[in-house]
Amino acid sequence: MSTRAERFSAFRRALKDKGLKSTAQRDDIAHVFFGSQRHLSIDELYREVRKLNPRVGYATVYRTIKLLKECGLADEQHFADGQTRYESAKGDDHHHDHILCDRCGKIVEFADDDLERLQEEIATRLGFVLARHRMELYGICRECREGVRTPSAEATAARNRS
Amino acid sequence: MSTRAERFSAFRRALKDKGLKSTAQRDDIAHVFFGSQRHLSIDELYREVRKLNPRVGYATVYRTIKLLKECGLADEQHFADGQTRYESAKGDDHHHDHILCDRCGKIVEFADDDLERLQEEIATRLGFVLARHRMELYGICRECREGVRTPSAEATAARNRS
DNA sequence: GTCAGTGCAAAAGATTTGCATGCGA
DNA sequence: TCGCATGCAAATCTTTTGCACTGAC
Numbered sequence: 381m382s383t384r385a386e387r388f389s390a391f392r393r394a395l396k397d398k399g400l401k402s403t404a405q406r407d408d409i410a411h412v413f414f415g416s417q418r419h420l421s422i423d424e425l426y427r428e429v430r431k432l433n434p435r436v437g438y439a440t441v442y443r444t445i446k447l448l449k450e451c452g453l454a455d456e457q458h459f460a461d462g463q464t465r466y467e468s469a470k471g472d473d474h475h476h477d478h479i480l481c482d483r484c485g486k487i488v489e490f491a492d493d494d495l496e497r498l499q500e501e502i503a504t505r506l507g508f509v510l511a512r513h514r515m516e517l518y519g520i521c522r523e524c525r526e527g528v529r530t531p532s533a534e535a536t537a538a539r540n541r542s
Numbered sequence: 543m544s545t546r547a548e549r550f551s552a553f554r555r556a557l558k559d560k561g562l563k564s565t566a567q568r569d570d571i572a573h574v575f576f577g578s579q580r581h582l583s584i585d586e587l588y589r590e591v592r593k594l595n596p597r598v599g600y601a602t603v604y605r606t607i608k609l610l611k612e613c614g615l616a617d618e619q620h621f622a623d624g625q626t627r628y629e630s631a632k633g634d635d636h637h638h639d640h641i642l643c644d645r646c647g648k649i650v651e652f653a654d655d656d657l658e659r660l661q662e663e664i665a666t667r668l669g670f671v672l673a674r675h676r677m678e679l680y681g682i683c684r685e686c687r688e689g690v691r692t693p694s695a696e697a698t699a700a701r702n703r704s
Numbered sequence: 705g706t707c708a709g710t711g712c713a714a715a716a717g718a719t720t721t722g723c724a725t726g727c728g729a
Numbered sequence: 730t731c732g733c734a735t736g737c738a739a740a741t742c743t744t745t746t747g748c749a750c751t752g753a754c
Contacts, residue, residue: 399708400708400709401707401708401709401752401753401754402753402754403708403709403710403752403753404752405709405710406709422743422744423743435710435711436710436711437710437711437712438711438712438744439710439711439712439744439745439746440709440710440711442743442744442745443709443710443745458620458622458624460620460676462620464743464744479664479665479668479670481670482673488668488670490664490668492660492664494660495657495660495661495664498654498656498657498660499657499677499679502641502652502654502657502679503641503679503681506641506650506652506683507683507684508641508643508650508679508681508682508683508684509681509682509687510679510680510681511644511680511681511682512680512681513677513678513679513680514622514676514677514678514680515661515675515676515677515678516675516676516677517661517664517665517670517672517675518672518673518674518675518676519665519670519671519672519673519674520670520671520673521669521670522669522670525671561733562733562734563727563728563729563732563733563734564728564729565727565728565733565734565735566727567734567735568734584718584719585718597735597736598735598736599735599736599737600719600736600737601719601720601721601735601736601737602734602735602736604718604719604720605720605734605735626718626719705754706753706754707752707753707754708751708752708753708754709750709751709752709753710749710750710751710752711748711749711750711751712747712748712749713746713747713748714745714746714747714748715744715745715746715747716743716744716745716746717742717743717744717745718741718742718743718744719740719741719742719743720739720740720741720742721738721739721740721741722737722738722739722740723736723737723738723739724735724736724737725734725735725736725737726733726734726735726736727732727733727734727735728731728732728733728734729730729731729732729733
C-alpha cells in the first residue's frame with residue numbers, strides 16, 4: 381500500500397506520460413481523494429475539494445475521477461445503496477472485498493485467500509476463465525449490535541441518512 | 543422454484559392483501575416478467591410488454607416492478623455494466639450468485655454451499671452478523687473462448703451491443 | 705502562443721412524480 | 730360511485746458534453 385504522496389506522484393507522472401497537464405484543480409482533487417480513507421461519492425469528493433478550493437466545478441471532479449480510473453489509481457464501486465463510490469486503488473496485488481454495515485453504513489475491507497481460490501474453482505466448474513469478481517457482504521457490525529455509538533459510526537450514519 | 547402461474551397467483555394475492563387493484567397493465571407486466579428466464583432491464587421489460595399490450599406506459603412498468611420488489615417477487619441486480627436488471631425472485635431458500643461473460647454478456651446463476659459457509663465465517667471474523675451478500679464473477683465463457691457462436695449467445699451479444 | 709483544461713449551462717439518460725382522466729371493486 | 734391506477738409530461742438526479750474563456754507548458 382502506497383502513501384498519499386506516492387500516489388500523488390504517480391498521478392502526476394501518468395499525466396505527463398499521457399501528455400496531459402497538471403493543473404491546480406487536478407492537484408486539489410487528487411490530494412483530497414488520495415487523502416481520504418473512505419469510499420467517496422462524487423458529491424462527497426466535490427464538497428471536500430470545494431473546502432480546499434472553491435474554484436472547482438462539478439464537471440471537473442467527474443473528469444478527474446475518470447482520469448484517475450484510467451490511470452488505475454481509483455476504483456469505482458457500485459454498492460447496494462445505488463450510490464457510485466470511489467476508493468483509492470490498492471494495486472493489482474492487493475485485491476480486496478467489502479463488508480458493509482446496514483445500520484451505520486460503515487465499509488470494511490477484507491481479503492481472503494480461501495475465497496479467491498473458491499471463486500476460481502467455481503468459475504472453472506462452470507466453464508469460465510475468471511477475469512475478476514466483485515463481492516459484498518451486508519450485515520450489522522458489532523458496534524451497532526451493542527448499541528455503541530462511536531463518533532465515526534455516528535458520522536457515517538449521518539451521512540447515510542442525508 | 544415456483545412456476546410462472548404460481549408466481550402470478552402470489553402477485554395477485556399480494557395485491558389483494560395490500561388492498562391494491564389488479565389491472566390489465568399489472569397482469570401483463572407480471573406475465574412477461576415471470577415468463578422471462580433472463581435478467582431484464584426496465585427497457586427490455588417495457589418493450590416486451592408493449593408487444594403484448596401497447597397501452598402500457600414506461601412509468602407503469604417502473605411502478606409495477608417496484609411493487610414486485612416489495613412483494614419479494616423481483617430481485618434488483620446492479621451488474622458492472624451499470625444497467626439495472628431484474629430477475630424473478632427464487633425465494634429465500636434459493637439464494638444464488640451470478641457469473642457473467644465479459645464477451646457475450648451471458649449470465650449464469652449458481653449456488654455453492656462452501657461459498658455461503660465461507661462468507662458467514664468471514665463476516666463473523668470481522669464482527670458482523672451477516673444478513674445477505676452479493677457476488678458476481680466476471681470472465682469469458684467456454685463458448686466464447688472456443689469461438690462457438692450459439693444462437694442464444696449471439697442474441698445476448700447483440701443485446702449487449704445495442 | 706498554442707491547445708488542453710475549466711466552469712457553466714445545457715444536454716442526455718434513468719427514474720420519479722403531479723395531475724387529470726380511466727377503470728376495477 | 731369512489732378512489733386507486735394510469736398515461737403523459739414535467740420534474741429530479743446523476744453524469745456527460747458544447748463552448749467560450751483561462752492558464753499550463
